Amino acid sequence: MPRMNSVIERWVKTLRVELLDRMLIWNQTHLRYALREYERCYNEHGTHRSLAAAAPLRVRPQPLEPDQIERFRVDRQDRLGGVIHEYRCAA
Template structure:
């Protein structure tokens, strides 16, 4: 889990709280706010725990890796302990200790935030929701054998199929993100 900081066109700083599951690479954008108070972060953690319970992942998740950011209140350790999740803190100024989250932050910046003019908090929330859906359902990953986190690996193509392929492009966020699908 990590906070990502960005600035809107109106000059307001926004903080985005994101969690990623190491094995599946599934991303969960937990929210964004201009003021990440301890109450806001605590509620975001409670929402994450409830979401994990709803999808049946909670018994399988044992650890949550956090940096030593002062935005995380001490009470979240109690919430996570009750859910059976142990909080593991990274070392000071050692981003490699969270080796899945930090590259994802760079990917988010490169593919979305550096290419989109974010107007305000509402626009940022919309863009993040679109990107989360794209990342989890369409963006392929080498570590997942060219599958998206919420999809099975694709079947290999026969050479004869290549001539008959019909590919359609679907644009998200006014063309910032492109998704490609086989047309039936």
Template sequence: MLLEAEGVDPATQRSNVTWATFLHSQADAILAMDFIETVTLSGQRQYTLAAIHHARRGVRELGTTAHPTHAWVTQAIKNLVIDLEDAGHLAAIKFMIRDRDAKYPAVIDEILGQAEIRTVLTAIRTPPMNSIMERWVRSLRRELLDRALLWNEAHLRRALREYEQHYNHHRTHRPLQTAAPLHAVPEPLEPVQIERLGIRRRDRPGGVLHEYQHAS
């Protein structure tokens, strides 16, 4: 009655948007991030913060440390915003999906907000809400962390940098029609080219990962 007296019309019928619909419709505008824990041979627990783009699946390793303090995480997010701006991608990103881990300080939401990126929190103990990020973490563990002997933080950092390069430029993805996140699918070969086809293999890091390309 109060709204009617003030001349305010009833609200239009709103339809609920499911989480899956949101992820699918906004994929080009979504980044997601998470921490990955691993223990080196020195016995030290390391925390790696990484972010992934939902549409292109390109991943960015934001840093590795044994002490993920609020100051460290804040600086990592500031660096991410600067990198996105330098690459000309900042304007396209509108959402950052993350969980409610206490390692994230509240100030990072303000930093992202200043860049017009809205933080979207997943529900408590609901990893499927951050499924793209979780899928990358499983790939990282299966393809690198569970197969390599990593001595210390410096060794882990080098291995993660190599994996990031491999994942972004060489690892194919079915949702991308077998392209890599930052590398287009090569043009089909003509039959005469296939007859003389030579393949060169590159092993990295230390033979854990294999990359193949046409020999010139």
């Protein structure tokens, strides 16, 4: 499958740049934990240009109305010791 190689190469490059180049991995258990957390963040939270700023496993975000912008608050949650940051709208 010639196309599959390009997909995997892109995934590995993204994983390396965003996670592995920023962390010191201690052992296989720590590596598996980091990969699980990164995969969860990538699929459930991270925005993707090809999906119009939506995550693969979530619905596309709806545009905000002007009155919603005035009351807009954002909460940040750190993952993997601060290597990954998740931002969500606060109620």
